[in-house]
Amino acid sequence: MSGKEYLDLTAGWAVASIGYSHPRVSNKIREQYDTLSFTSQLSAPEQTMVSLAQKLIEITPGDFPKKVWFGHSGSDANDCIAKLVPLEKRRSRMISFMGSYHGQTMGSLSLSGHPALSSFIGSGNVVKTPYPNPYRPPFGETDRLTDQVIEYLEKEVFKTICPPEDTAGIIIEGIQSDGGLIVPPEDFLPRLEEICRRYDINLIFDEVKVGLGRTGKWFSFDHSRVVPDAVVLGKSLGGGLPISSVVARKEILDVGTGIHMFTTSGNPVSCAASLENIQIIEDESLIEKAKKNGNYFKSLLNELQKKYECIGDIRGKGLAIGVELVAEREAKIPAAEKTAAICYRCYELGLLCFYVGIHNNVIEITPPLTITKQEIDLAISILDQAFLDLEKKNINMDLVKEYAGW
Template structure:
């Protein structure tokens, strides 16, 4: 195991009041020049990072158990990833991959089509963000099928550009003021076992809605594709019941629809497999990749079966796609995950983390569910009597955790997500839950006052 695995294992240290004075100055400067459209969870101004630890401009250190929204899967500033990017910077930065050829992105593409779920021959298109991968998937599905409509799921998050935003259904604020959106997108319930009498009931609700949609409102032969997160991300880290993805694959095949798996948050070992669809042995027609692909450098990919990628030259491209610096970093990420056994570590530490969070839940009435796969774990907070989502409490917990040096983020209506680097140890997971438990205890008291 490389030493990077144990980089920055010291516990968080808070030296100033939060936010500190330098952070306050930076926040004020940011407010003057940066678009207010970017949300900020709390006033944290990061100066440097290594492994799971980030240091703010005031010298306070925190453990990043959000991994930059599931991006730094091999830990911040991993030595081998940084070295690979630096070496490529010395050689070539921009080959104009849309017009010419370059070895590093081709080598990466060969590896990604092999790692993508399923055994069919595949090809890929590189993008610069997850949203770009979604947009590419939308275009390819339309082009390949000759159809224009899409089916997505309630609670979904696929991005904020116009096409991807039309698929998104997690928060109304994303859509307010931007209509009309792309027409022809319909949503059905995502099967959430915590919202149903049983996993089977959750499945039937979803597939009854799909059948009703095609029976009453949407001609099946107009639907180009179904877009699904294997495990919902912003919707609440929702793990669907067993059998869901197999039935969805059958449904898509029955109606000639392209099945598009948005693995942007679930990919690159996050759930203990290379991609979450591997848990169910289901091969999508299109797999969307991003976030952890290059450990923080801007890159994404849309991988499709070769018999689906039927568009021709010039139909889709991007000036910066296939950037060799990002590709070099991505190749290093794959090496680190493979050589350091991070899939197994995600499974082992993830199981431990879920178990100790569940133990915490047994003592805290407001914790209604702990769920996830690998190191993609959600802790949901609801009123123990009414079942109502406790969004204010979840927000208070997030801030209380930050003040103790633990960075976590919300999802769903009242869920806290744990998505630490795949490199964390059992001991770090245990310490993080101790910090989280203190935050929960304080937040429960605060919100009850």
């Protein structure tokens, strides 16, 4: 331990939404462990787990009976989707999006369309369709982005390899996170929902990274008033402890017994931490703060963009922000090496940020939702210094090479 302090724009890949070692969560963990350290929900539901399930159902939209499944990670929760959704609909195919990241286990990586997961087999029945990226529109036009992506789905995907009557579900990240913090156009999610309803296809939102308040609402899809059939949660759900969940239409989770169960999932200690974590999000108005401070952060980043030609795009909702770097603004050539250099220099200067994106050129800004305006000012001044150092070739690129990469 060097004793050096860092300002954290990562929240540990979007886990520490309420910050680190929150005393209220710490107390709840100890209390729960002392009262009942463990019982397996495989044999009997335990009250803390039931209370958490009730709370998740309360905050998830949908005027229909819902149930909750618990796991340990975003990956095992998306495996739940990969197994149960096709079974429920009695249809064999799924659709996901190019660039999506749903996890590292076989089911979740099969659903993924991210280059980091493209070396593994197992996704023959999952078709990946283009994600509506306003900065890099897949069909060339930003003005007609939603129409073109939806038309491609209906006129190509449905008419060729993935007929709607064989399609059990479409899984989407409301903001595509590891794909590059991409925010779809306003009208896209409602149009996707309309397609799902028309063809009786389940609509599933993977909210593992941006859910639970980060975008300035409980869920990213709340911004467009879309109602999913299933919502996948993980990362920040446990306030730092491992826990994930699927909140879904009852029929999906009732499709079978013993087909996606783990002995320690839904354990009372993780559930107690999670319940307190959600209560803290409410008590400390962290959703409102995410919205307000996210707008403030973006406004300062926009000022930075005026100074540095390599900042191609700034986008995001609340405190899920992406800064895309390019070799030159007009041509939008991805500047992966520069992105790694900025993150590395920031680290040297005491600021933690990571980079994502299918071109490895997007700085991901997902700080704890507790971040203050003063901390945002400090983050901007360090970023400013890092961009200046990049311009002046003051960054040791040999060190950057060692650090860079997935």
